[in-house]
Amino acid sequence: MSTEESHQHLKAIDAQTTEQELIEIYKTWSETYDKDVTKDLGYVAPKLAAEQLSEKLHERGLSKNACIIDLGCGTGLVGEHFHKLGYTNVDGLDISPALIKIAEKKQVYKTLQCGYMASDECKDLGIEANQYDAAICIGVFTIGHVKSKGFDDLIHVVKPGGLVCFTIRECIANDPSYGYFEKMNELCELKKWRPVSKNNIVYHQVNNFKSWLYFYEIL
Numbered sequence: 631m632s633t634e635e636s637h638q639h640l641k642a643i644d645a646q647t648t649e650q651e652l653i654e655i656y657k658t659w660s661e662t663y664d665k666d667v668t669k670d671l672g673y674v675a676p677k678l679a680a681e682q683l684s685e686k687l688h689e690r691g692l693s694k695n696a697c698i699i700d701l702g703c704g705t706g707l708v709g710e711h712f713h714k715l716g717y718t719n720v721d722g723l724d725i726s727p728a729l730i731k732i733a734e735k736k737q738v739y740k741t742l743q744c745g746y747m748a749s750d751e752c753k754d755l756g757i758e759a760n761q762y763d764a765a766i767c768i769g770v771f772t773i774g775h776v777k778s779k780g781f782d783d784l785i786h787v788v789k790p791g792g793l794v795c796f797t798i799r800e801c802i803a804n805d806p807s808y809g810y811f812e813k814m815n816e817l818c819e820l821k822k823w824r825p826v827s828k829n830n831i832v833y834h835q836v837n838n839f840k841s842w843l844y845f846y847e848i849l
């Protein structure tokens with residue numbers, strides 16, 4: 631499979647990468663991740679997604695105290711944008727202890743925890759059901775990361791009526807081995823969520839890579 635990536639750490643990740651390998655790659659990458667992705671790659675998806683989710687929460691009458699979980703928070707780029715926007719109640723979760731350590735230093739999350747998306751019945755996520763007004767998950771439904779099973783985690787943590795927001799890299803959006811398209815439709819048919827919006831956004835400015843930014847309401 632072509633990864634269409636040029637950065638050395640991203641080059642090491644493909645559809646066959648295991649979770650343990652991913653944890654090791656992010657451990658090696660943790661100290662320079664922010665500079666590499668923001669300055670070198672022009673990774674703007676966290677900013678664009680946080681702004682759009684903030685607008686949607688505002689339209690729904692939710693304040694800056696809304697309970698939000700950033701799933702696959704990494705070093706906290708999404709959290710930083712919510713902090714700038716004035717949000718005070720954002721939690722973060724990631725599989726990588728090394729990235730969580732970097733996120734902790736930024737002091738933009740209320741709590742941070744290690745957890746694993748895409749387990750059976752969401753049991754390795756470590757979060758009770760229906761806890762949040764919204765969940766955001768940026769850069770996680772991407773090459774060699776979390777497959778469609780991760781949508782169950784978004785649904786699990788958000789209260790009925792709440793919003794979920796996530797990106798899917800354009801280059802794998804229709805790749806059946808990730809199963810995104812089929813699972814999104816299945817969850818609609820099962821009345822677990824309903825589509826709110828979908829738009830195409832710039833992901834990495836430098837290479838003009840794109841992603842889809844999805845919003846669903848939990849039913």
Ligand SMILES: C[S@@+](CC[C@H](N)C(=O)[O-])C[C@H]1O[C@@H](n2cnc3c(N)ncnc32)[C@H](O)[C@@H]1O
Nearest residue numbers: 676702703704707724725726746747768769770
């Ligand atoms: C490209 S980074 C994006 C991080 C952050 N959301 C951002 O936009 O900078 C992908 C993140 O997904 C996390 N991740 C990968 N698989 C995961 C899983 N099964 N459960 C939770 N996090 C996972 C990685 O550790 C990494 O932090």
